[in-house]
Amino acid sequence: MPRPREFDEQEVVARATDLFRHFGYHATSVRDLGSALALTPSSLYRTFGDKHTLFLRALDHYRATDSAEAEARLSGTGPCRDILRAWLLWLVSGDNGGDGGEHTSLGCFVVNTTTELGAADPEVRRRTEAAFEVTRQAIAAVLHRGCRNGELSADLDVGAAVELLFTTVLGLRVRERACHDPAGLVSTIDFAIRALGPAPGQDGSADRAGG
DSSP states (O other), rough: OOOOSOOOOHHHHHHHHHHHHHHHHTTTTTTHHHHHHOOOOHHHHHHHHHHHHHHHHHHHHHHHHHHHHHHHHHTTTOOOHHHHHHHHHHTTTTOOOOSSOOOOOOOOHHHHHHHHHTSHHHHHHHHHHHHHHHHHHHHHHHHHHHHHHHSSTTTTHHHHHHHHHHHHHHHHHHHHTOOOOHHHHHHHHHHHHHHHOOOOOOOOOHHHOOO
């Protein structure tokens, strides 16, 4: 009769997510995982098959939790520009991966994985592209709502605006991981929001006419 597992599998996946997110796939060895998770290699292999399978589980775990948080923030009420700006600021606020000393950031696991593995791993790429598409759709929903509510111009090219903001997100996440000056990131966010254009009726034409 097999012995019952003496660990919480979901907790192990969550802890493995932090490890992979911090060091990346290639730099995290099975020995590292066993030590950090307090599991023997045989337990790891018996439960997850191999390091690659555990990595995919970790990526799925991160996508589920991160996407849920992002969706909640982007589906909130309020002016669309405020929602987008608050979300972008949240992205670069930084998960402090240090011990209270010098600021460090783990960055976005999906973006980290994309920069490390690129398109070389089909299973990984399928997951990262799915995560990116969720982000695009969430941004598009906010922009469409802004257009319907009259907060944004009705002729805004939503598709192009989505790509601009999505590309900004990727750049911000990389710069946040590199611990770039937060003031510069905030300036970038504000410029990207302004690129959406003025609200209808607030383009300054009335002031020019009266001047």
